[in-house]
């Protein structure tokens with residue numbers, strides 16, 4: 001299993017690289033699969049509403065009304081019909097890629113199980129929407145789907161009367177049954193919307209909209225396809241004959257050939273087994289969960305920065321419980337916490353300048369504390385020699401940094417790059433622990449903890465608290481989001497950074513201030 005996962009991951013990374021060059025990382029569709037799913041859903045809804053205005057729900061009129069929409073109103077209704085079909089197909093594609101990607105990138109276990117678990121019913125719902133849609137056309141394909149689906153349902157043996165019986169001959173099919181199908185095709189997408197909303201409840205700032213450029217480009221491609229290859233009906237259904245050659249839609253109907261070669265019960269067993277396997281995948285095997293972040297009330301002033309930055313909604317504020325002069329305090333839901341450390345990077349008390357020998361911030365990771373990070377930074381710096389000493393801070397999900405260590409380059413690992421408070425950059429440079437700092441981690445736009453890269457870039461640009469002080473010379477900082485596979489580029493960037501540092505004047509050492517620092521209340525980092 002892990003071998004297969006590695007191969008798939010490498011395949012994703014190669015395509016990522018290709019798409020990064022073609023679309024730029026900001027518009028790489030593979031970094032926005034969930035958001036594209038939402039986008040295609042909305043296209044399906046809008047085009048579906050338009051079609052419904054002209055669609056006749058009567059069993060004898062449905063086919064005719066769609067022929068009218070497609071042929072007479074080809075410039076509007078026809079395009080809408082094609083958009084409806086192609087966006088539905090695209091939804092299946094991005095959903096499956098999204099599932100596969102979250103799996104191979106290991107973003108579905110531990111505290112992240114909920115989003116995976118609630119994703120599984122979406123597969124059934126998306127298929128139910130598409131299949132019931134094909135039914136509405138009432139052509140030979142719809143006839144085939146109707147008979148195959150109802151026979152499959154009958155094989156469960158839980159319905160008093162056979163449903164497939166409705167399709168035996170033209171007399172047995174009632175208009176009311178057909179209206180029921182129309183109702184299902186409208187109701188299931190609404191249930192899907194609710195399920196999609198539940199799916200993202202544990203994601204703070206969930207990406208439900210792709211970037212504008214990607215959205216426009218994708219819609220443009222669907223429109224071009226709609227004009228070149230408009231979606232059309234097949235010959236009308238005729239219950240008096242068995243439909244023979246059918247032009248298949250392999251996106252939605254992939255499983256149907258199974259129904260021709262196996263018993264309905266066997267196909268139910270495969271479908272149920274596959275669903276169950278997907279549901280329990282997060283515990284096969286369970287992730288070793290690192291200890292959740294913990295709050296230290298003596299150092300927490302209730303500023304709420306940790307709440308703002310946590311990508312998994314694991315921190316909240318509650319009324320103060322310890323009688324200190326602040327109105328609120330942070331509290332962590334340990335079952336939601338992924339131990340990414342981003343909250344620690346956001347806390348104003350996570351500053352290495354504090355003079356306490358045991359550095360305890362308002363919020364910390366028990367297994368990778370900010371105190372240990374300061375110790376590791378200083379110890380790494382002490383081993384460096386030469387005139388262009390560089391400390392590389394990298395995340396655990398980025399490139400293998402061991403190979404870059406040298407007399408002039410030291411490496412410090414963090415769970416996420418945003419677990420590094422900007423005050424550490426200030427500390428390293430102004431205390432002359434190194435001439436330069438290099439930040440790296442997951443591929444650009446594909447942060448393992450969703451928002452880490454974005455938050456760290458904003459902090460460094462002075463757009464987000466806690467921001468990097470202006471006194472830190474920016475020419476001594478470099479960032480390159482290398483991902484797992486951009487080693488060569490990373491090597492080049494690092495070498496170029498050393499060269500750049502050589503050309504800079506020697507660093508001046510600032511005299512350290514005396515006295516311990518109290519929990520800060522906001523603004524810039526304290527130093």
Ligand code: HEM
Nearest residue numbers: 034035037038095099102108112115116119120122206207
């Ligand atoms: C209609 C289909 C689906 C849509 C529209 C959808 C949408 C989304 C969105 C918008 C996100 C948040 C992305 C972000 O902000 O980082 C997300 C995350 C996720 N989805 Fe889906 N999803 C769908 C189906 C699925 C399926 C079938 C699965 C797997 C069974 C799945 C598993 C996940 C996982 C594991 C995450 C990330 C959790 C994390 O980062 O902690 N999704 N999805």
Ligand code: SF4
Nearest residue numbers: 300303304306347362
């Ligand atoms: S002081 Fe730190 S732990 Fe307390 S609310 Fe602010 S960021 Fe969170």
Ligand code: SF4
Nearest residue numbers: 310337338340341343
């Ligand atoms: S470590 Fe902090 S930011 Fe990360 S999930 Fe836990 S509480 Fe949220």
